[in-house]
Amino acid sequence: MQLYNYFRSSASYRVRIALALKGLDYEYVPVNLPANEQMGESYAAVAASRLVPLLKDGDKVLTQSLAIVEYLDETHPQPPLLPADPVGRARVRALALDVACEIHPLNNLRVLRYLVHDLKVADDDKDRWYRHWVETGLASIERQLAGHPSTGRCCHGDRPTLADIALVPQIHNAQRFACRLDHVPTVMRVFEHCMTLEAFAKTQPSACPDAR
Amino acid sequence: MQLYNYFRSSASYRVRIALALKGLDYEYVPVNLPANEQMGESYAAVAASRLVPLLKDGDKVLTQSLAIVEYLDETHPQPPLLPADPVGRARVRALALDVACEIHPLNNLRVLRYLVHDLKVADDDKDRWYRHWVETGLASIERQLAGHPSTGRCCHGDRPTLADIALVPQIHNAQRFACRLDHVPTVMRVFEHCMTLEAFAKTQPSACPDAR
Numbered sequence: 495m496q497l498y499n500y501f502r503s504s505a506s507y508r509v510r511i512a513l514a515l516k517g518l519d520y521e522y523v524p525v526n527l528p529a530n531e532q533m534g535e536s537y538a539a540v541a542a543s544r545l546v547p548l549l550k551d552g553d554k555v556l557t558q559s560l561a562i563v564e565y566l567d568e569t570h571p572q573p574p575l576l577p578a579d580p581v582g583r584a585r586v587r588a589l590a591l592d593v594a595c596e597i598h599p600l601n602n603l604r605v606l607r608y609l610v611h612d613l614k615v616a617d618d619d620k621d622r623w624y625r626h627w628v629e630t631g632l633a634s635i636e637r638q639l640a641g642h643p644s645t646g647r648c649c650h651g652d653r654p655t656l657a658d659i660a661l662v663p664q665i666h667n668a669q670r671f672a673c674r675l676d677h678v679p680t681v682m683r684v685f686e687h688c689m690t691l692e693a694f695a696k697t698q699p700s701a702c703p704d705a706r
Numbered sequence: 707m708q709l710y711n712y713f714r715s716s717a718s719y720r721v722r723i724a725l726a727l728k729g730l731d732y733e734y735v736p737v738n739l740p741a742n743e744q745m746g747e748s749y750a751a752v753a754a755s756r757l758v759p760l761l762k763d764g765d766k767v768l769t770q771s772l773a774i775v776e777y778l779d780e781t782h783p784q785p786p787l788l789p790a791d792p793v794g795r796a797r798v799r800a801l802a803l804d805v806a807c808e809i810h811p812l813n814n815l816r817v818l819r820y821l822v823h824d825l826k827v828a829d830d831d832k833d834r835w836y837r838h839w840v841e842t843g844l845a846s847i848e849r850q851l852a853g854h855p856s857t858g859r860c861c862h863g864d865r866p867t868l869a870d871i872a873l874v875p876q877i878h879n880a881q882r883f884a885c886r887l888d889h890v891p892t893v894m895r896v897f898e899h900c901m902t903l904e905a906f907a908k909t910q911p912s913a914c915p916d917a918r
Contacts, residue, residue, distance in 0.1 A: 542849040561799035587773035599811035637754040
């Protein structure tokens with residue numbers, strides 16, 4: 495398998511964690527987003543979406559990080575990344591989507607660029623925007639984790655699931671942009687536990703081949 | 707079952723379509739987003755996320771539209787809303803996430819409000835922002851649908867899947883905001899086919915009890 499990704503892309507980090515949890519080897523293919531490599535001809539020939547991450551599994555081309563993680567879970571079932579029961583699966587997927595639909599899309603590179611270059615938003619206001627969506631989005635996740643009977647050392651029980659795979663990269667981004675995190679103690683407890691696990695630690699942005 | 711939703715929320719419309727495809731009855735509970743009802747005490751007591759849609763199935767509370775649709779598909783398997791094979795499932799999920807992560811989050815009500823009220827973006831620029839993400843996001847989906855051997859009358863084959871459930875509400879929004887759509891002929895062909903199906907037509911925003 496070949497993973498096209500960028501060290502700082504949190505959606506890429508999700509897939510790296512999943513591959514590590516499954517114990518799967520892959521070739522790391524860096525795509526330099528700040529240099530707009532994803533829009534170049536050679537990447538566009540692989541990726542109709544022109545987004546990272548993208549996983550090639552033989553002749554199959556897979557996109558969208560959460561869809562890739564579900565694919566890996568279906569094709570390599572051990573260890574499972576979703577609970578066995580439909581209600582638990584729905585909770586884990588909803589937590590992952592709380593990151594992937596409510597926080598991350600507002601703060602990725604192309605959106606921040608549009609704010610600054612097209613809407614002429616000042617840098618301070620752009621940073622305020624970034625922190626607003628991270629802090630309110632994580633507060634929503636905190637309300638869903640804190641005191642919930644299914645929350646364990648991880649978001650759902652004591653083993654990592656799709657929810658942790660989405661949450662942990664978002665916290666890395668939040669720390670990088672100096673977001674407030676003292677209002678989400680359960681989120682941070684889960685994050686700190688996950689970072690003690692090799693699959694999360696060895697795939698983090700700073701450990702990637704293209705890290706600068 | 708009770709569905710908390712808002713007629714114009716495209717994420718709500720996704721769940722209405724899925725419930726209709728499955729032939730499931732439910733109570734329609736309107737939550738008035740422009741009046742901020744989702745932030746009120748009575749809704750917050752039900753919804754830790756303070757977002758719509760939310761589905762109550764007995765004592766189970768389910769959030770995030772795509773997670774709800776997957777839950778309905780797992781608990782009521784007929785007709786299936788995902789293909790049987792992992793690669794097909796990944797394609798359908800990725801197309802749905804292309805709407806749910808790349809287009810819709812940038813254009814929902816609270817984001818548009820933040821642009822105008824907090825960042826003081828002019829109305830014209832806000833509309834330009836809206837159309838930019840719709841038009842570039844749909845162009846990406848067009849590239850993935852056009853000429854792909856799995857694309858049929860619907861996004862994947864001839865029966866509606868999660869991909870159509872995500873795409874059709876986005877087109878309703880695009881039309882409402884006068885976005886360009888002549889660059890996505892395959893998307894529009896799929897949209898027009900889906901709108902001939904009762905499950906999509908009878909649940910559309912204008913047909914909802916709270917439509918104004």
